[in-house]
Structures are given as C-alpha cells and as structure tokens.
Amino acid sequence: GGGGDDTASDGGSDSEGGSDSGLKVGLAYDVGGRGDQSFNDSAAAGLDQAIEEYGIDPQESAAEDGESESAREERLRTFVDAGYDPIIAVGFAYEAAVAKVAEEFPDSHFAIIDSETVEADNVANLVFAEEEGSFLVGAAAALKTETDNVGFVGGVETPLIQKFEAGYIAGAEAVNPDIEVQSTYLTQIPDFSGFADPARGKTAAEGMFDGGADIVYHAAGGSGGGVFEAAAESDNLAIGVDSDQYETADPSVQDVIMTSMLKNIDVAVFEYLTAVNDGEFPSGITRYDLSVDGVGYSTSGGQVDDIADELDEYKQQIIDGEVEVPSAP
Amino acid sequence: MTRVLRALLGLLAPLLALVAAFVITSLVLISAGDPVGEVWSEILQVPETRNVANIVNQACVLYLSGLAVAVAFRMNLFNIGVDGQYRIAAFVGAVVAGEAWLPGYLNTALAIVCAMAVGALWAGIAGVLRATRGVSEVISTIMLNFISTSVVAYLLREAAVREEGSNTIGTKEIPEGSRIGPIPLAAADSGPTAEIYGFVVLAVLAGVAYWFVMSRTRFGFDLRATGQSTTAAVASGINVRRMTIITMMLSGAVAGLVGLPILFGEAYSYGSTFQSGLGFAGIAIALLGRNNPVGIALAALLFAFLEEQSNPLQILVGVSPEIVAITQGVIVLTVVISYEVVRRFLTRREQSRVAKAERPADPAGPADPAPTQDQEARA
Amino acid sequence: MSVVTDPVATAPAPSSRSQRRLRPAYWWILGIVGFIALLSLLERVTGADDLTSAGTVGATLIATMPIMLAALGGLWAERAGVVNIGLEGMMILGTFGAGFFAFTYGPWIGVAGSIALGMVGGLVHALATVVFGVDHIISGVAINIIALGAVQYLAALTFSGVEGGGPTQSPKIGDVPTISFPALGDRLGEVEDNNWFFVSELAAIARALVTNLSVLVLISLALVVLSYVVLWRTAFGLRLRSCGESPAAAESLGVAVMRYKFIAVLISGGLAGLAGGFLAMVASSNYREGQTGGRGYIGLAAMIFGNWRPGGLLAGSGLFGYTETLGLRQGGTSVRALLLLVSLLAIAFAIWQVRRTNFTTAAVVFVIGAAIGAVYLSIDQVPGDFTRMTPYVITLLVLAFASQRLRMPAADGQVYRKGSAG
Amino acid sequence: MTETSSTAPGDPSTPLAVRLRGIGKRFPGVIANDDVNIDVRRGTIHAVVGENGAGKSTLMKILYGVQPPDSGTIEIGGSQVKLSSPADAIKAGVGMVFQHFMLADNLTVLENVVLGAEKQHGIGRKARAEVRRISDAYGLGVDPDALVEDLGVGARQRVEILKVLFRGARTIILDEPTAVLVPQEVDELFGNLRELKKEGLAVLFISHKLDEVLSVADEITVIRRGTTVRTVVPADVTSRQLAELMVGSELPSPGISEKATSTRVQLAVTGLTLHDAAGRALLDDVTFEIRRGEILGIAGVEGNGQAELVEAVMGMRPGATGSIVLTDQDLAPMSTLRRREAGIGYIPEDRHRHGLLLDSPLWENRVLGHQSRPPSASGRLIKRGAARADTQRIIDAYDVRTPGTDVPARALSGGNQQKLIVGREMSGDPILLIAAHPTRGVDVGAQAAIWNHIREARADGLSVLLISADLDELIGLSDRIEVVLRGRLVGEFDPSDVTPEQLGSAMTGAGSAA
Numbered sequence A: 001g002g003g004g005d006d007t008a009s010d011g012g013s014d015s016e017g018g019s020d021s022g023l024k025v026g027l028a029y030d031v032g033g034r035g036d037q038s039f040n041d042s043a044a045a046g047l048d049q050a051i052e053e054y055g056i057d058p059q060e061s062a063a064e065d066g067e068s069e070s071a072r073e074e075r076l077r078t079f080v081d082a083g084y085d086p087i088i089a090v091g092f093a094y095e096a097a098v099a100k101v102a103e104e105f106p107d108s109h110f111a112i113i114d115s116e117t118v119e120a121d122n123v124a125n126l127v128f129a130e131e132e133g134s135f136l137v138g139a140a141a142a143l144k145t146e147t148d149n150v151g152f153v154g155g156v157e158t159p160l161i162q163k164f165e166a167g168y169i170a171g172a173e174a175v176n177p178d179i180e181v182q183s184t185y186l187t188q189i190p191d192f193s194g195f196a197d198p199a200r201g202k203t204a205a206e207g208m209f210d211g212g213a214d215i216v217y218h219a220a221g222g223s224g225g226g227v228f229e230a231a232a233e234s235d236n237l238a239i240g241v242d243s244d245q246y247e248t249a250d251p252s253v254q255d256v257i258m259t260s261m262l263k264n265i266d267v268a269v270f271e272y273l274t275a276v277n278d279g280e281f282p283s284g285i286t287r288y289d290l291s292v293d294g295v296g297y298s299t300s301g302g303q304v305d306d307i308a309d310e311l312d313e314y315k316q317q318i319i320d321g322e323v324e325v326p327s328a329p
Numbered sequence B: 001m002t003r004v005l006r007a008l009l010g011l012l013a014p015l016l017a018l019v020a021a022f023v024i025t026s027l028v029l030i031s032a033g034d035p036v037g038e039v040w041s042e043i044l045q046v047p048e049t050r051n052v053a054n055i056v057n058q059a060c061v062l063y064l065s066g067l068a069v070a071v072a073f074r075m076n077l078f079n080i081g082v083d084g085q086y087r088i089a090a091f092v093g094a095v096v097a098g099e100a101w102l103p104g105y106l107n108t109a110l111a112i113v114c115a116m117a118v119g120a121l122w123a124g125i126a127g128v129l130r131a132t133r134g135v136s137e138v139i140s141t142i143m144l145n146f147i148s149t150s151v152v153a154y155l156l157r158e159a160a161v162r163e164e165g166s167n168t169i170g171t172k173e174i175p176e177g178s179r180i181g182p183i184p185l186a187a188a189d190s191g192p193t194a195e196i197y198g199f200v201v202l203a204v205l206a207g208v209a210y211w212f213v214m215s216r217t218r219f220g221f222d223l224r225a226t227g228q229s230t231t232a233a234v235a236s237g238i239n240v241r242r243m244t245i246i247t248m249m250l251s252g253a254v255a256g257l258v259g260l261p262i263l264f265g266e267a268y269s270y271g272s273t274f275q276s277g278l279g280f281a282g283i284a285i286a287l288l289g290r291n292n293p294v295g296i297a298l299a300a301l302l303f304a305f306l307e308e309q310s311n312p313l314q315i316l317v318g319v320s321p322e323i324v325a326i327t328q329g330v331i332v333l334t335v336v337i338s339y340e341v342v343r344r345f346l347t348r349r350e351q352s353r354v355a356k357a358e359r360p361a362d363p364a365g366p367a368d369p370a371p372t373q374d375q376e377a378r379a
Numbered sequence C: 001m002s003v004v005t006d007p008v009a010t011a012p013a014p015s016s017r018s019q020r021r022l023r024p025a026y027w028w029i030l031g032i033v034g035f036i037a038l039l040s041l042l043e044r045v046t047g048a049d050d051l052t053s054a055g056t057v058g059a060t061l062i063a064t065m066p067i068m069l070a071a072l073g074g075l076w077a078e079r080a081g082v083v084n085i086g087l088e089g090m091m092i093l094g095t096f097g098a099g100f101f102a103f104t105y106g107p108w109i110g111v112a113g114s115i116a117l118g119m120v121g122g123l124v125h126a127l128a129t130v131v132f133g134v135d136h137i138i139s140g141v142a143i144n145i146i147a148l149g150a151v152q153y154l155a156a157l158t159f160s161g162v163e164g165g166g167p168t169q170s171p172k173i174g175d176v177p178t179i180s181f182p183a184l185g186d187r188l189g190e191v192e193d194n195n196w197f198f199v200s201e202l203a204a205i206a207r208a209l210v211t212n213l214s215v216l217v218l219i220s221l222a223l224v225v226l227s228y229v230v231l232w233r234t235a236f237g238l239r240l241r242s243c244g245e246s247p248a249a250a251e252s253l254g255v256a257v258m259r260y261k262f263i264a265v266l267i268s269g270g271l272a273g274l275a276g277g278f279l280a281m282v283a284s285s286n287y288r289e290g291q292t293g294g295r296g297y298i299g300l301a302a303m304i305f306g307n308w309r310p311g312g313l314l315a316g317s318g319l320f321g322y323t324e325t326l327g328l329r330q331g332g333t334s335v336r337a338l339l340l341l342v343s344l345l346a347i348a349f350a351i352w353q354v355r356r357t358n359f360t361t362a363a364v365v366f367v368i369g370a371a372i373g374a375v376y377l378s379i380d381q382v383p384g385d386f387t388r389m390t391p392y393v394i395t396l397l398v399l400a401f402a403s404q405r406l407r408m409p410a411a412d413g414q415v416y417r418k419g420s421a422g
Numbered sequence D: 001m002t003e004t005s006s007t008a009p010g011d012p013s014t015p016l017a018v019r020l021r022g023i024g025k026r027f028p029g030v031i032a033n034d035d036v037n038i039d040v041r042r043g044t045i046h047a048v049v050g051e052n053g054a055g056k057s058t059l060m061k062i063l064y065g066v067q068p069p070d071s072g073t074i075e076i077g078g079s080q081v082k083l084s085s086p087a088d089a090i091k092a093g094v095g096m097v098f099q100h101f102m103l104a105d106n107l108t109v110l111e112n113v114v115l116g117a118e119k120q121h122g123i124g125r126k127a128r129a130e131v132r133r134i135s136d137a138y139g140l141g142v143d144p145d146a147l148v149e150d151l152g153v154g155a156r157q158r159v160e161i162l163k164v165l166f167r168g169a170r171t172i173i174l175d176e177p178t179a180v181l182v183p184q185e186v187d188e189l190f191g192n193l194r195e196l197k198k199e200g201l202a203v204l205f206i207s208h209k210l211d212e213v214l215s216v217a218d219e220i221t222v223i224r225r226g227t228t229v230r231t232v233v234p235a236d237v238t239s240r241q242l243a244e245l246m247v248g249s250e251l252p253s254p255g256i257s258e259k260a261t262s263t264r265v266q267l268a269v270t271g272l273t274l275h276d277a278a279g280r281a282l283l284d285d286v287t288f289e290i291r292r293g294e295i296l297g298i299a300g301v302e303g304n305g306q307a308e309l310v311e312a313v314m315g316m317r318p319g320a321t322g323s324i325v326l327t328d329q330d331l332a333p334m335s336t337l338r339r340r341e342a343g344i345g346y347i348p349e350d351r352h353r354h355g356l357l358l359d360s361p362l363w364e365n366r367v368l369g370h371q372s373r374p375p376s377a378s379g380r381l382i383k384r385g386a387a388r389a390d391t392q393r394i395i396d397a398y399d400v401r402t403p404g405t406d407v408p409a410r411a412l413s414g415g416n417q418q419k420l421i422v423g424r425e426m427s428g429d430p431i432l433l434i435a436a437h438p439t440r441g442v443d444v445g446a447q448a449a450i451w452n453h454i455r456e457a458r459a460d461g462l463s464v465l466l467i468s469a470d471l472d473e474l475i476g477l478s479d480r481i482e483v484v485l486r487g488r489l490v491g492e493f494d495p496s497d498v499t500p501e502q503l504g505s506a507m508t509g510a511g512s513a514a
C-alpha cells in the first residue's frame, strides 16, 4: 500500500502515552510527501508528535507533480467526506484549493502552511519568516568564511525560495558588506525537478566552491544532498535548511553541515493540533518568526558555538525591529 | 457488411485492451499485496456529480492537447513540444486577458487569438527548422520545451503581480467580464463545484473543425497525403515544405488552446501552480484515440476518469494512486496491440476479397481461408 | 524553377557521402585539440576562467555520462531499426533499480539492478514492437507512462518508513569505487594554476581524470568503445545493423531478424537503465522521484545529433553535459563567453556563405551573429534564466547548421514482419 | 545457344539440381501455387513464365525457404529437403536474387555480401579478397568497398549475384532480373549466366520479356493460375505461343498504330540544365519539342538523366534552369500542382514511392494529384462521392481488378495498381502525358491494355513524353526517339527504321547519332 498509510498507522499504534482523543486529522502534503527529508517531513514530524501525545487518528496523502487544481481540491474534499477534521494542507500550492473547499465546507476546519492569503473563519494560516532564519545563517556564513565568498543554491526559483535567498544575502552583508555571495537556482517553474536533482545540486555547489566560496547554503529540498556531497568532497562547509539536517544526513556528510536554517513546521503543526485537541480551532494568521522561535538555526555539531553570541545579537535586533530583513531579492 | 464488421471490431479492440489493463494492474496489486477489490471498487464506482464535472473539465484540457498532437501526427510529424507551446501560449493569453485592453468578451477573444498565435509561432520554429534545415522535429520540440520553461519563468517574474504575503506569483487576474462562465451540470444543490468549463463548447468546436478539415478539405487531404508518403505528395504537386511549416503551426495553435479552459474557467491567471505536463499526456491520448476526433475525446475522458477516481485511493484505501499510471500506460499499449490484431484480421479479409476479384475463375471457388498457414499469424 | 521540395524527398548527393567516408581517422583528435585551443583562447579574451577548469571538466563528465549512456541505448535500438522513445522510462526504471538494489545489496548489485530493470523496460518494448508489431513511438510513450507510475508505486511500497527514505526517495546508497591519484592531481593543479595557454587547459582535463574518477565513468566510456567494436567490427554487429538498414535483405540471407532486433532492444534497455543507475549512484547518491528530468529525451537527441554513431553521440552528449555544467556553475560569466564564441562562429559562417554566394543565408546568419555579439558587449553576466537554456539553444543551433548531413538507419522505425523478404 | 555446355539441355540423363513435386501454397482466399511440378537440370538455365500473380515469385520464395509450402516435396541434388528459412536453402546450395533488390543501401558491397555468411571468410580482409576473387572470376567488376547507395541498377544486380555465388550456391534463382536493365546490361547478365551454366550451376530465371526468355533459356516452364501448364524447349515455341500458354487463350493482336501527329508544338523545352550538389551536370542543356499527338520516346541507360528530366518538367526539382513551355504557358515559374492543372499527366517510374498512397483507399488515390480539380474537388473541399464515382469509372474503363473503391491501394497487385495510375493520369484530359516506364513489371495482357489507352489518347491529340527501359516498347510506341547520355540529348532516331541494337549502342555512347 501507499507509504503514508503504513507509517501513519505505525505512529498511531505507538501512541501509548496519549489519551485517545478521537480526532481525525488529515494531512495533505505537497509533492514529495512524507519521507522527502525536507519540509513535508517537517510537517509529518509535527503530526507524529501529536499522535504520540494525543492519540489522534491521522490520514495522509501527497500531491503529484504538476497536478490539476481540481486534484488538490478533491484531496481536501475526500478528507472532509471521510470525516477528517481538521485538515492540514502543507504548502502554498494548496492556497486556492483551501480557499475554495473551506468555503464549501464551513463546518470543517483547515490549516494551510506557507500561505497567508486565505482568509476564512475556518482556516488557520501558519506562515514563517524564512528570511529571518536565513538572515542568521547568512550572518553565520559570513562570520565563518575565510574567503569572504559564500554561496546559495535554490531548488526552484519561486518567491518562497527567493525569500531564503534574500534573507541569506542580507545576513551575510550585514556582517561584511563586501562579501561576495554567489547564488543560483537549479530549475524554474513549472519544472520542480530542482527540488529532486542532487546531481545538479552537486554541480552547482562545486561551481561555487571552485569559484572561491567556502560555505554554501541550500534551499533545494532533495537536491541539497548534492550540495553536502560537494562540500564534503572539497573540504568546505554547507548549511542545511528546514530541519536540523545534521541529524538526518548521512554520516559521511554530517561534518560539513555547519548549521541548518530551521523552519519549524513541526512546531507549527504540533501547536495547531494541540489547540485543536484542546477544543479550539484557531483561525487566521499565525506567524512563526524569530520572536517565537518559529525559525532559527541549529547548533548540533557545535560548529557555530563560537559565534553564537553574535548571532543572538542579530536575532535580538531583528526581533526588536532594528534590522529589517528583506523578503525578496 | 464489412463496415458493420469494422465498427464491431473497432469496439472490440478497446474493450479487449481495457480488460487486459484491468488484469495486468490487478496482478501488480496482488503481487504487491494491496487490496485489489477495494482499489477497483473505489476506481470503478459511479462518480458523484462534482467528480463528473472534474472529469469533464480535465478531459477538455487533455482533449485539446491530444488534438494538437494529432494534427501533427496526421502528417507524420511528432510534436513532443505541445508542453512548451501551451505553457508559453497560456502565459501570453493570461497576460493579454489580464491587461484587459478590450472590454468583455472581446478581450477574451483577443487573448485566445494571441495564445493560439504564440503557440503557432513557437511550434513554427520547429516547423521552419524541419522544412528548411532538415532538423528532426522530435529534437527541436524537446529543446523548445526546455527553452520555453526558462522563457516563461523569466517573463512571469517580469510580469507577475504578487500579493503581499503570498508565496505564489501570477499574472494579473482576468476581469470578471472576460471570464468564460461555467455550465452547471446538475441542480444547484450539488454545490458550486458541479460545473463544467464553458470552454468545453469551444473544445467540441475544435474537434468538429479538426474532423472537417482533415476529412473534407483539400488542405486536410494534402496534409494526410504528405503524412503517408512525402514522395507521392511531391509528385502530386503538394508543397511539402510549406505543409510542414503550416502543419506544425496549426498543431501549435491548437496547443495554444490547451491551457485556456483552466485560465478562463478556473485560475483566471497564470502562476506558479498552473497545471503542467499536459503536453505529454496529449501524446498518449492522441495515440490512444488513433488521431480520430471522437477517439481522442474518449481517450481523454478515460484518462481523466482514471485520474479523478484514483485521487482518493491513498486516503480511502491506502494505495498509492500512481497505480493508475500503470493502468493508463498498459491501456495505451494493449489498445494498439488489439487494434493490430483486428487490423491483421481485416487485412486478411481484404486480401482475399481482392484476390477473388482479381481472378474470378479461381479454381478454389469461394474463399476457404486457412489462417494457420498465414504468414502474419506466425509472425 | 524556384519550387522547393522537402529535403527528405530529394535524394542525397552521393558524392558528399563518399567524401565523408574519406575523412581521416585522426579527424577526431584534431577536432578536440582545436576545440580546447579555442576555449582557452576564449578564456583569455573574456576572462571567464571556469570554461576549462578541472571542476568544470569533472562535472561535465558526470553530467555527460547519463545522457551518453541513454544515447548509446538509443543507438543500439535504432541501429537494429527500432526507435526507442521509451529511453526516459527505462532510465527511470534504472534509477529505481539502483536505489533498491544498491540499498539492499551494495553498489555493484545496484549497478546490475539498474541494468536489469532497464532491461525489463526494454523487454516490454521489444515484445510490443518486435513481436506484436506495435508502432514504436506508441510503445515508447506507453513505456514512459508505465515506468513512471510503476516506479512511483514501487518506491512508495519499498522506501516508505525506511530510515532516510520515503515514497519519493531511497535512503542514501553506496557508490562504486573511485580512482584518484592525489599526487599527480596536485602537480597538474599547479600547471593549471600557471595559466599557460593550452597547456593549463590540458592539465585541467588531465586533473579531472585523475581525481575522484568513478569507475562507472570508465565503464561507461568503455561501453562506447565496445559498442563501436561490436556494432561495426563483428559479424554480430553487421547482422544487427543490417536489421536496421534492410531487414528484408537480412532475412533473405538467413539472418534471424526478429532475434537480433529483440536482443538490440534488450541491450538498449539495459544501457538506458545503467544511465539511470549512474544518475542515482554516481551523479547523486540515492534514488529520487523525477531524478531523470528528461535526460532520456536528451539522450535521444544526442544520438540523432551524433548521426547514429558512437563517436558522434559522445560528442553530442558531451556538448550537452558541458553547456549544462557551465550554466549550473559560474553560468553568468561562462555563458557570456560562449556568446562571443557563437557570435564569431556565426559571422565566420556568414562569410563562408558569401563566398558560396548564398547571400540570403549569409545575411540572416550575419545579423544573428552581430546581434549576439552586441548582447555580449552589453552585459557582464547572463541572467540565470538564460544560462539554463544554454544546452538546448546550442543544440538547436548546431543542428540547424549541421543536420542535413545526418542519416538514420534506412529502416529505422518501420515495423517489420517475418516473411516479408521478397 | 551457341556455346556447348557440358550436358545437353533437355537430356533426361543430366542429374537434376532441383525437383519440385506437387507444390501447393495458399494465401487467405488465394491459391498461389497448386500442384506445381518442375525439374531443373544441372548446367541449364530454366525459365519460368506466367502472368502477373500467376504464382512465380511465390514458388521461388518457397524454394528459397522464405515461405513454407502447404504441400509437396522439394528435392535438391537428389535428396529431399525441408526448407524452413533462407538459411536452410543457402545450406542446401540455393541462392536467390529477388524481384526487388535485397540490398542495404547504407552498407558497403562487402558488408552486403558477407552478411549472414560471416562464418566463411569473416567480415574483414579475407572476405574482401574473396569478393574480389569471385568478381574477377565471373567478370562482375564489383568494388567491395563501394557504398551500395552509389551503385546503378546493373551493378546492384551483379552484387546480388555475387552474394549468391559467395555462398557457394549451386542453384541460382533470378526473379525478373532484367526488368530494370538496358539491352547491353541484359547481354552482360546473360553472359554471366552462361558462365555460371558452364560451371555446372543451375539457373532458375523469371521474366515477362518472352524474347529474352527464348534467347537464353534451355527449358521454359509456363505457370498459369498457380499451376504448371507445360514445360517446353525454346526451339519448339514462338513468343506468341508462349504468351497464349500463359493466358490460356488467344492473345488479341495489338492495334496498328496510326500516326496522329499535327504540326502544333505542345511542349517546348529549351536549355534545361540541372546540377547536383557537387556541381556535376545531371541535365545539360536539354532541348526538344513534342508536337500535338506525338509520342517522344527517351532512350537511355538508367541514371543518365531520365529521372531528372521528368522531375524537372514536373517541377519537382529545385534548381533546374531553362525554359519549359506548354502550349503558350511558361511552366518554369509554376509549382508542380500548377503544372498538373495546366494539363500534364504523370505516370511515375516508381509507383510505390511517387504514384500511390499505399494505405489509402483507391478513391483517395484517385484524388491524389487532382485535389484541386473537378470531379474530385470543388474549391477548397474534397468531393468524396464524386471521387468514388470517378474511381469506379476508371476501374471499369481500365479493367482494374478490385472488389471496390474502398480497398487500400496496397491490396492491389502491381499491374492493377499501374492500371489505376494510368487511368487517373488520363482523366481530366491532359494535353501532355509524362510516362516513365508505364508497363514495368506488368504482364503482357495488361501491358497491351496500357499501350492501347496511350495510343487512343494520342489519337485525340495527347502528347506523350515516354521514358522506358524496354526498347521494344519504346520503338513500338514512339513517333520519335531521343537518346539521352550523361544528361545530354545525343541523337534522334526514327522508330520505324531503328533496331534495339542500334539504339543500345547510341545509349552507351558507342554509336554515332543518326
């Protein structure tokens, strides 16, 4: 059977600790689904934690590449018809679908990640300040680089990924206005293979390392594995994205992951489900930014411990509004 | 007599294929340990009204794509580039419609014409390269697909309007007056989703036009003749180069329509989540429909049906919906195989009729075919 | 008498073919040397120093191999007269085969697994086209659909819930060994850094070849040579090619046409599968859904580009891998340098056309060349969107100038039925 | 039969090379062969004649293992054999040269020859030497490293024979080998055959040209409707008797041709010149006129510019210069279609490549080339009903044997396909007919019918440009003959007082122009 089923029910049966809340939660992933080692996985982690603690009854389904709008809508409707409530849509691709289906089913509840444009009483918008987290790892890169040259590899050139790029560049330039930041994207819309092509990711990163960079940050989903490999092979460093990739990466490349930009979708999903479990259905925008630790950077591996103070200072400045982080390059 | 037989066999072939696809898919499911019965009962259940609407809508889009491929196929040109053509055409159509230089439906008409023109020009590049430089249209359209991705991505970023806080970008929305209104499928209580694109009407018209041009006009005759034999076409006075360019452009113009039902009936703008990959589906559908307008329609409906019905598989049965891709592919393959079997049968009949006509005094008397001896049956 | 006919319809002039056959054997070497010299000149003029760096060469090798293997797969099938547009699907099967078998049993079994799964695709294609006489394009398209669906389905079945894996990707898989001569590499690196005209470029290439060179790259290159030897220097190859040139003639001489076609398509599938395996194991280190990214189609294009010859398809896929690599690495500067090259070549071509009194062609080409030159002068960096088009545009350009000399096997794509001899 | 062979033909004591007994072969609805009995003796040339579709090729394919017989036995060299593939036949010492050449154009002569027989001498140097040796021994003059594509028909034929000899065949089948050859080439071929005969080989030989058959064969077997009618010796029969044996009834005498030539010039070609890509002249300053009601025959060895001449007049060759005037219209700037509309009918040399859409029904083939004219079209539309009706008219008038107008052209035999083409090109009352090999591969009955149609139309004022490799046809039909050599017109002959031999020597450049 489809993977979502197996893993989800595994999680369910493990849930000794939680009281059986009887909640039926539907999770509609973006392309890639659970196991993409990227942001879908992050959402899945939040769900798993909720399963553990509240013993909810989950169901998952992933989008297919290039699918039609109606397929996304139908996915949500199928959840509704099958009695799932709430339904969490992972990714901005569901923006239009959630808007439409939420209107059709005012009694059901929805959450959408990465979109704040859907306005409805039964929709919660869980959004992130990716640029702020990226700012911090950009600053970290600038502090750590020995060549004053760092890189950014984006998977697919979308406004979302451009936010990562913009924050990263701003952070690097905040530390060193003269720093050179090389930046590239692997593919463009609608070719989303840039999130799944480690070979290209590796080539792009190698180009940056050969071009003088010694740290490369990726926001390229599955292609990021190639970036890590390129760093490992050339004795340089890389920065992970979304989750703490030091934890999940293969041991052979673990050491090159200096830090990761954390986008705590798991936290967002878990917090949302906690609220639901408590009987309230949040709606409207919840912004996960630095001030609530919705984004940040990871410290496992200890490679950024020596600059933690400087980074925390930047963090405070951003929270205080002293530093404005751009969200578009 | 033969016509009736032909029609019967024509129906038999796809049926055979469906059965074969059913069996093969079931075997895959069984060997993977998935619940075969549940999968089929989910897929084969009667769709609800809103699903019917989705199926028709999706089929409309696939139909146009299949038609675009078929136009070129009829001339033995293989337009793999419908994907790129519809993408760039839908983008231009969206920009034009979004700018709303003209009021109401004039704007719509202008956008449609622009989209078709852009599709035609983009495909025309491949046509010109083929006609004047002998470049295989297979390669050039593959290359043009990739190029159009970059071009559209670049232009989209230039032209995009981006809502504050949104992670998607898109062209300006088409004003209400220029949208193509939906056709409600059933009583209002089935909800707003049970509507089909108004564009379906245009798709049907496109199909009729295709049929008429191909089978009733001199242009269609020239096109088909060139497709069958370039050399005979040249000898009969057809300008093959011109036909190549025109046919590619025509194919591209139809490809230009592919994205428009979505654009005018649902999305109202071209953006990051616009449906992709329709051109490749069109190839399979044109092949499945044997370049025949009705066949293409049936193929498109079948594909759309399978897509729609498989969508909830993961949620309700726990089986990955990709299983229907196997079904679709197997159908394409088995349909052709069963047509081939039927064709051989008919050819053999034809042969024997001709032979009887050629030698009326044949001592064999009435035909007594001995199929076991037949060359082709052994092959 | 200005009526034009399709180039396909007019018989090719025999003399041009005879001339081509007389081309000396060292033509290739001369061409490569000339190309390197041209690039190193270009580097000096434009300052785009990534054009021939060891990194570029190494990445080019990696980017080239999957395309080349797919193209080689196409070559085998088409030389036997079967068009294989299903290369993409067989390649997809190969990526999964590598992912699954390498994960379960280790890298070499992974290689074997990718080949085996590719061959399964080849088997379906062979059954459909050779045995059932299905149109080759239809079968290929169907295989692409089936392969994609099957692999997605299988991956969801096998990798879900596995540590590090998921429905769309396998866990990290081991790689076949690589060969390195660090000492030699360092020496060559020094030469490269000295920036001597031509010598440094050669050193860069040599360095790429002695640094982290995957055994699979060597095997792939050996397969090209092997394919040439088998197809053009053995009786088996002659028979196989005769099935693509004139199956009726072959059958009339006792060649088991169906068997050769069948074998050829199987080998074709195996090579395409290996292309996928290479992608999963060497170019990256796991199976990922959508990993092939249309490289099977590109392989097909490279094969046509290479005139259905092993050397030619190597050049075609190399050009592709090279331009793609340039675009991905320091695309802005490198591709700008290429603009200068294209512009100058176009102008040279225009001048040559003037001498052959083709004034319209000359004018058109000259204007294009001049326009490209103007673009070159007016920008410092080519924007990212356009660097990514480079391989495709270059391929189109080269074909537009060279494709009339291409010649496919005479019976390519035709369905052959047994007993058609006579 | 001047030379002496080691064994006397017809001598029953000569050992048999091939003995066919009771061979039967059915195709769906057709009996291609039925109780065929033939004895072929060693050291003889044995001809097989019969109408189109009589079953000759089928029989030969059976003997060569391409198709299995349904019944009957085959003995080769005295022992019974079962041939289930050409490989078996080759092993048994049988070789075959097919009606349509079985050569791969893109391979070299050597590759074509060794294909399938690589075990004997490999595919390299040894094989090349062997090919040279055989070529020299039989005077075939074949270059092993030439590309087959670059060879003319005669040379291709010799390659085919070489293929057979290379495999050490003792029995050689030649299916209509002379259809595409000019007299000199035919003589060369016959010389080669006699050479083979002297070596003790047996030759089976099919031809529609009965005079040839009578001159070269030692024995002749006539096949009618799949059955052997009789085996005769050339000395005992005339070609007319042979023909009557073939059709099973008396042959109608061909109508006497009366000249209908007027003085009005219908077609005037002046200074027509065409070069190939390498700058070689394919047509060199060709100038001629055809008057109303006149048939101008063009004689020439294949490949001397006939095909180019026809295509240039039809407007299918870009780059041709010179003037072409039809009645008063200058054709030069016109497209092929406009030329057809101006009144040119065109019977192409290769009916499969240029004349037909093989997979389209007959009525669509009727439209081909007439898609802009009534009755098949009006304006931009095709009139299907009218086209069908007119196809039926052609079927009736030209005796095309077919069950209807909706069968695909591929289903018709060559002769019937040709009749359909002739009928189509004659409709719409053309003023000029360009006929390239109008009766190639067509049996005697159909041949006579086609000739009659051309003659009748000429009487009504049709001008004809006739290209043919069949010199008897050329002499019998033409009012005037021009000889073409290397793209130039080198001499004009009056058919009433020229012999094929004279023509032949002019065609090869040996004779001087009259």
Ligand SMILES: Nc1ncnc2c1ncn2[C@@H]1O[C@H](COP(=O)(O)OP(=O)(O)OP(=O)(O)O)[C@@H](O)[C@H]1O
Residues within 6 Å of the ligand: B351, B355, B375, D027, D028, D030, D031, D032, D050, D051, D052, D053, D054, D055, D056, D057, D058, D059, D099, D413, D414, D415, D441, D443
């Ligand atoms: N493969 C086949 N399938 C069906 N019918 C066939 C096949 N081959 C031959 N025939 C039929 O068998 C008959 C004999 O054909 P064959 O080719 O032997 O004639 P032929 O004597 O060689 O004629 P021709 O003089 O035109 O070459 C024809 O009427 C044809 O319809």
Ligand SMILES: Nc1ncnc2c1ncn2[C@@H]1O[C@H](COP(=O)(O)OP(=O)(O)OP(=O)(O)O)[C@@H](O)[C@H]1O
Residues within 6 Å of the ligand: B351, C419, C420, D052, D053, D057, D410, D411, D412, D413, D414, D415, D440, D441, D442
């Ligand atoms: N493989 C085949 N399958 C079916 N029918 C065939 C086949 N081969 C030959 N025929 C039939 O045999 C008949 C004669 O074929 P053949 O090729 O001998 O024609 P032909 O009269 O010799 O014409 P041509 O001289 O143009 O070759 C035709 O009716 C054709 O349809």
Ligand SMILES: [Mg+2]
Residues within 6 Å of the ligand: D056, D057, D058, D099, D175
């Ligand atoms: Mg015959």
Ligand SMILES: [Mg+2]
Residues within 6 Å of the ligand: D052, D099, D414, D441, D442
């Ligand atoms: Mg014949």
